[in-house]
Amino acid sequence: MDFESANMDMTSKIYSLIRDKKYQQAINVLSFQNQSQPRCRPTLSLLAYCYYHAQDFTQAADCYEQLVQISPEIDDYKFAFGQSLYKCGLNEEALRVLNQIEQPSLMNNVRKLQAAICYALDDVKSCQSYIDQCNDDDPDTVVNTGCVLYKEGKYDEALKYFTKAQQLGGYNPKVWYNIALCYYELKQYAQAVQHLGAIVEKGIKEYPELSIGMQTEGIDITSVGNTNTLQESTLVEAFNLRAAIEFILKNYVAAREALTDMPPRNVNELDMITLHNLAIMNMEEDATGGFEKLTFLISSEGFPRETFVNLCLLYLKYEYYDFAADLLAENTDLTFKYMxxxxxxxxxxxxxxxxxxxxxxxxxxxxxxxxxxxxxxxxxxxxxxxxxxxxxxxxxxxxxxxxxxxxxxxxxxxxxxxxxxxxxxxxxxxxxxxxxxxxxxxxxxxxxxxxx
Structure with a gap:
């Protein structure tokens, strides 16, 4: 009985940690259990879930791969494995896993994920084909259609779909961000800023733990990390787009403030777009640091498409002509892809x-x-x-x-x-x-x- 009681206490503790979103603590406990009982399905399943929600997609993918091997008949594990691979940027591998799923109840989500992967691969035709197979009454179908139109440069049409999605589903920061993005591409900056402002205002009220604006005020704040909460808030994307708009309008101080207003993270936690924008918007004060960030980015998988062109143009601006020539000569594939x-x-x-x-x-x-x-x-x-x-x-x-x-x-x-x-x-x-x-x-x- 004591052994059973201890197990129940441990299970209760793990679920309490997961409920409170203390994923790293749960991972520590589950990892110890996994070492004691390797390839135990319940332990691996919880461990995979925690890794995924802690943004450690590589470890999540490893756990889900083991689960697929242990229980190949369970398509939910295949879906989670494919999702984790997608989050790791392993798009082709993710598609191969998803193509093995047959469970009818999962197919709408499978098609949506396949569409997202093809979108990331710039395969617009296949992306649209998967969207066409999704449920018509799913609000995500409206959003995804808007995303395809956006990628095709049809910003007016994309805006209509995102607006429709907003009307159907109510407030969603990601949809509002997409609307702002369309206005940005249409150079209607006032409307873009209005939607971005709504995301920030909502974020301040709903996520006080994200310390919005504290860095700009000079308050020393610890990193909030790349949590699910941060992703759900869409605040990083909103502040980056606001910074880009202010930079275009030559409001350089406001552009830099938009970057410091975003929830604080350590340098090694920054996403690629934020790193790119920090480099560009601080070149006058720190050109060396800016060039270091940009050269780091183009050596990384999945860097923002503007990075390569901006690095070339900045080499010209600072009269580093040999560096510009070398960059073009050594990256002919990027030249044709991004220029x-x-x-x-x-x-x-x-x-x-x-x-x-x-x-x-x-x-x-x-x-x-x-x-x-x-x-x-x-x-x-x-x-x-x-x-x-x-x-x-x-x-x-x-x-x-x-x-x-x-x-x-x-x-x-x-x-x-x-x-x-x-x-x-x-x-x-x-x-x-x-x-x-x-x-x-x-x-x-x-x-x-x-x-x-």
Whole structure:
């Protein structure tokens, strides 16, 4: 009886720890039991659950793999194994495990997870195929359809689906974040900030233990860790997007404050997007640290797609042309995957400029010519749509024009810089005069014209 009583006490203790979300303490107890009785299914099942919720997905996957081997007839273990592999970034392996599941009651969740994996792999066609097999009355189907539209660059359409999901399911921070993300891509920053503000306000009320804003106030706070609570709150994503918006609007102090407002974590606990943003937004104060963070990221699996381009452009800004050339030469796969042709041609021309200014000028001239053609075409399309009173099309074409102008101005400045370094100021003035029809309202253009 004493042995049975001790077992009951131990079981009660473990479930109490899990109930209170003290997963690491539960893992310590369960690990000892697992060593005493290896491959005991109940112990392994609880251990896998705790590892997963403690964000240790590698250990969770290892436990679930053992459970699949012990009980191959239980598809729930296969699903949990596939989910853990997905969280580890082992997408192909996860798909192979999920394809073995046959239990009908699990299939809707299996399809949703398969869709998420294909989304992560940029396989939009397969992702949509899995979504089409999901239950129509599942709110996640609406959200997932919006995600596919977002990935395809159809931000207006994606916004409609996320808004519908919000209306169907009520407040959900992840859905609100997706809405903010669409507004961000549409350059409607005020609406994006409004939705992000709602996430933060809700987070402050519901999760006081996450110490939101304490770092900015200068209060010394210990790390809150990468808990499930932090993930559910979507606060990290919200603060990162808020920082990006403030940075675009040139509110650099506010951008840095957005990063320090987020729940505190140790450096080794930071996600890749936060690490990227910390590097970018603190380059003026700590360029060395910024370059260290960015070079670390591009050597890591699953880094943010902006990282590679931003590192190249920062090498140019700080005149590390050899580093930029080496980065392109050593990562041709990343160049084709993450760089628009325009960006690649611009970077290549800047590198060439260091040894062959005339050849670089020709490259910039060709690039400028292509962009000027696009600007003139867009001006014509704006005028035609205005005459036809197609307001939505006018808005869309104006946004395209602004985006193209943002590409054109750096090319123009690079051309002018070549003549400026040669002290050929008449040629510099001629270049600026040629661009006046497009750039007379551009602040960077006006600033440089005033220097001549």
């Amino acid at each position: 628009e042709p325009y960006i690649y041609e611009f970077i290549e021309a800047k590198i060439v400029q260091q040894t062959a200014p005339e050849a670089a000028f020709k490259k910039f001239e060709e690039l400028a010519g292509t962009l000027i053609e696009q600007l003139r075409r867009l001006v014509k399309e704006v005028q035609e749509n205005r005459r036809s009173q197609k307001d939505e099309q006018v808005k869309k074409k104006v946004q395209e024009y602004d985006a193209t102008l943002e590409k054109y101005v750096p090319v123009l400045m690079a051309q002018a810089n070549i003549y400026w370094l040669q002290e050929n100021y008449a040629a510099v003035e001629k270049i600026f005069r040629k661009s006046v029809e497009f750039c007379n309202d551009n602040e960077i253009w006006k600033l440089n014209v005033n220097k001549i």
